Amino acid sequence: MTQLNQTNLRFSLSAKLSQYRQIARNGVWENNQALVALLGLCPLLAVTNNTVNGLGLGLATMTVLLTSNLLVSLVRNHVASEIRIPVFVAIIASAVTAIDLWMEAYLYTLHGILGIFIPLIVTNCAILGRAEAFASKNPVDQSLVDAFFVGLGFLLVLVILGSFRELMGSGTLFAQMDLLFGEAAKSLKLSMPDDFHPILMAILPPGAFIGLGLLVALKNMFEQRKSELNRQPLDITEVSADIKPISAS
């Protein structure tokens, strides 16, 4: 009897884990909010002119996602479906306001740089999208896992794009990290050699669009490579069985 229970438990645990793994894969890669769904592009394009801005906004977005997915998932069975959107928006807006105030208190300079884009996380379609498409239909634990990995996927794109633009446009990497991690992080800053000529366009709006376009292209290239590798040779007999002689029709 006890043995049966144990196998049952182990089975459900491994099922759970594989479920989580699927959610994680979806959030970070398959359905990456920035690269595949192309959601939340306004803050993504506007603030990624260096790494620290991208990281700051990414972490804020991730925290909002975690809070909103948790709360939405908790109230999902108590909210009538006719009024669910206003309720979700109210939850998201409260979470964003809290984050906004927290950042103003503890990360004052970064808050000043990111400016309007912190309150604007409310309008980030990725967050409402996850609340509507996932958290309102799934239990709390899965919603939290989903929020974490979707947030991570968004954060990664922000950081990669920010680093790329900072490197090309200012010739530095991880500059001003002290805004986020305190004085000790000042030494993180890397600089290109002196004879490097920064390409100003990279930190201007066109650089954001071109950089994001390149990232999307890079992801699609990986996908294409993978699908080419996985492609099975065609089974001739199976295909030919499907083709009916013309006279039969």
Add this chain to the structure above:
Amino acid sequence: MIQVSSPFTHNNNSVRKVMLNVQLAALPALFTHIYFFGFGITIQWTLALITLLVVETIMLKLRNRPIWPYLTDFSGLITVTGLVFCIPPEAPWWVIVSGITFAIIFGKHLYGGLGYNPFNPAMLGFAFLLISFPYEMTQWTLPTQVSGYYLSFIDSFYLIFSGQIHSVPLDQITGATPLDEVKTALSTGVTVPTSLMSDSFNAFRIPYGWAAVNIAFFIGGTWMLISRSIRWQYPVGFLLTMIILSAAFNWFDPETYAPVRFHLLTGGLMLAAFFIITDPVSSSTTPMGRFIYASGIAVLVYIIRNWGAFPEGIAFAVLIMNMFVPIIDQYTQPRVVGYRK
């Protein structure tokens, strides 16, 4: 007897032939440019050509396209010619290299190669350079008549590759272009007629060097019109609008608005009129549309020259009008023979 079917009139043109015609037509301007500004442009042209060949080969390879036929249609040459005349003759070598690379990759191949690009690659490359390297792009070598110095081939070579030169003082051989000069003077309260009296202008109040290069482009362009390499609507629409606009404003207030000859013979105006806006791929394709497209560019150039942040606005004007091409084409469809409107 051999049976021959229609069409009986045929146009003995190929992409290669048209492109070579354009190159020939640019030769007078190239020689004038060398005469006034030194041999810098030949070095820039060579650098641009090498970059073009390397980048185009790599892009064709990545796109799995046959390399030789696409490389020998010479379509990249017009990008090289268009861009080389726009950058300062003694700009550092990496300026032209990155400009051509950007133009070919982002202006041409990412859209699918020749025939598919919505924007003029040369102007895209120029806009990229202008906003990426504003300092390098405004250090124009002055003509000998203005600076009093003559740069030899060796001098130009050293300047382009090392950025330093000892035989002549660097700050005396480079300076603002006439367009820049007049605009800056205006902002400090100096009227146009006064700034036209400065050393950069000859007795006819047209700028040394720049005017001659523009006239050479006009001559080459006229030859292209006669040999039917370009359509007449582009230069006529462009120059006519420019003349009307500048004449009207100059008549209205000659103190703030420069005369017609100044607008026609400075910057890259003639280059644009005959070599840039005539690009058949990125411009309008209907006869009426070509006219509207060309005069739209002229209006934008005039606006940017007088009230914009940059002294010259051809690149931005061309790129903006490129975006309007689909709409222009849609509303200017010619009547099909046999149908009423």
